[in-house]
Amino acid sequence: MHRFRYRENELYCENVPVRKIAEQVNTPFYLYSQQTIVDHYNLVDQAFSNFDHLICYAVKANANPEILSLLASQGAGADVVSRGEIYLALQNGFPAEKIVFAGVGKRPDEIEYALERKIYSFHVESEQELELINQIAQKKHQIARIALRINPDIEIHGHPYISTGKAIDKFGIEVKTVKELIQRIHEFSNIALIGLHxxxxSQVTEIKPYGEALQVLNELVEEIQKQGIELQYVDMGGGLGVRYKNVMEDPHGIELSPKILVxxxxxxxxxxxxRIIFEPGRFIVAQAGVVITRVLYLKETAGHRFVIVDAGMNDLIRPSLYEAYHEIVAVHQNAASKQPVDVVGPICESGDFLGKERWLPVLHPGDLLAVMTAGAYGFVLSSNYNARPLPAEVMVHDDTWEIIRPEQDLQNLWT
Structure with a gap:
């Protein structure tokens, strides 16, 4: 469900013509629909309305301060994985008591930083991490609230790079070790076990894996209760998938409805x-964002047609990194017949592409294209490769728009 529509053959974001923004902002740039973000957050929040719950937005998906501030104002918590994300969350309105800190590689200074700011909970991913948190909390004369992150060894049938719950993945603690730690939790004098995680x-589109994970969690909750420990919450993670194909044909389409899931x-x-914690990131922001790019050149080699645009893998790396599919549409529709083309960027890599064998109308230099469903893991993964500045980010609200991050200038490329 998103707010990008065609009106009289012109692509609009909410009530603003995309072309009008591109007349004033250099391409490529990221364009977000504020209402889509709010709508998607509310879909998740309302799905859990019959439970004591907290929706912790996964900051990693899109960390623009305006987006963080918007979600904090809706009542969201924050799922963070670094000191920087803790800082951003606090700076943009998330209360410390709504921040949970995950990640397999928490540095000692990050643990100290989180303790000093009294975040809600650490999601512990190894026995050594638990020992370190206990030591640091001891030195600071604090009690660290923690949840043990389990690895349930569950297959989600997605790209291996975004699987985090299989036994061979680096994330979480195997169930056997979790059970042992529960038996020994009293040995950690400055630890309070308040949850399971x-x-x-990511990009989970089936109910079954969530059900399998909850079965493991329920069994562990019973074991913990036998130890006389009352848990405050269970965090069932996030990963709720979104639709990447045919998003313009069916703008209301949802791959897996939060309501149906719950x-x-x-x-x-x-x-x-x-209490139940859920950690959506992609579901909230992916369909809210697009990349607007301009056609530079058309090229045909050995019968192969290329559309060369000004956005590359430095701006949106997902197609190159994950072979991810993003629908690509013309900002101005025309009646010209369509032909298969590869949409490629300006970067000095053969892997620099946004889409291959896409059926697009005949294009000309200067035409605008929109790369859809780019609001999650888009800008946050962008880089300065080939010494190219980071693109601008723009937010639309109804019939107004503003630049929420300006295009990086050359003087700041390496500062």
Whole structure:
């Protein structure tokens, strides 16, 4: 569900013609629909309305301060994985008591930083990490609130780079070790075990893996209760997938509805008898953002047609990194017949492409294209490769728009 529509053959973001923005902002740039972000957050929040819950936005998906501030104002918490993300969350309105800190490689200074700011909880991913948090908390005369992140060994049938819940993945603690740590938790004098955490991966479009993870979580909750420990919450992770294909044909289409997910899992969620935390990132911001790029040249080699545009893998790396599919559409529709083309960028890599064998109308230099569903893991993964400045980011609200991050200038490339 998103707010990008054609009106009289012109692409609009909410009530603003994309072409009008491109007349004043250098391409390429990221363009976001504020209402789409709010709509998607509300879909998730309302899905859990019958439970004591906290929706912690995964800051890694898109960390623009305006987007963070918007979600904080809606009541969201923050799922963070670094000191920088803690800083951004606090600076943009997220209360410390709504921040949970995950990640397999927390540095000692990051643990200290989080303790000093009294975040809600650490999601612990190894026994050594638990020992280190305990030591640092001891030195600071604090009690560190933690949840143990389990690795349930569950397959999500997605790209291996975004799977996080299989036994061979680096994330979480295997169930056997979690059970041992529960038995020994009293040995950690400055630790309070208040939760369990599980995150099986990203772009999950099936209910079954969530159900399998909750089954493991429920069994562990029972074991913890036998130890006389009352948990405050169970964090079932995030990873809710979105639609990347045919998003313009069906702008209301949702790959997996949060409401259907929660209703299907209701018996298992009720058995937990704790607060539930859910950590969506992609679901909230992916369809809210697009990359607007301009055609530079057309080229045909050995019968192969290339559309060379000014956005490259430095701006949106997902197609090159994950072979991810993003729908590409013309900002101005025309009646010209379509032909298969490769949409490629200006970077000195053969892997620099936005889409291959895409059926697009006949294009000309100067024409604008929109790369859809780019609001998550887009700008946050951009780089200065080939000494190219980071693109601008623009937010639309109804019939107004503003630059929420200016294009990087050359003087600041390496400062």
């Amino acid at each position: 599980c995150h099986i991966g 209703e299907s899992l209701r018996p298992q969620l009720e058995c937990l008898n704790t």
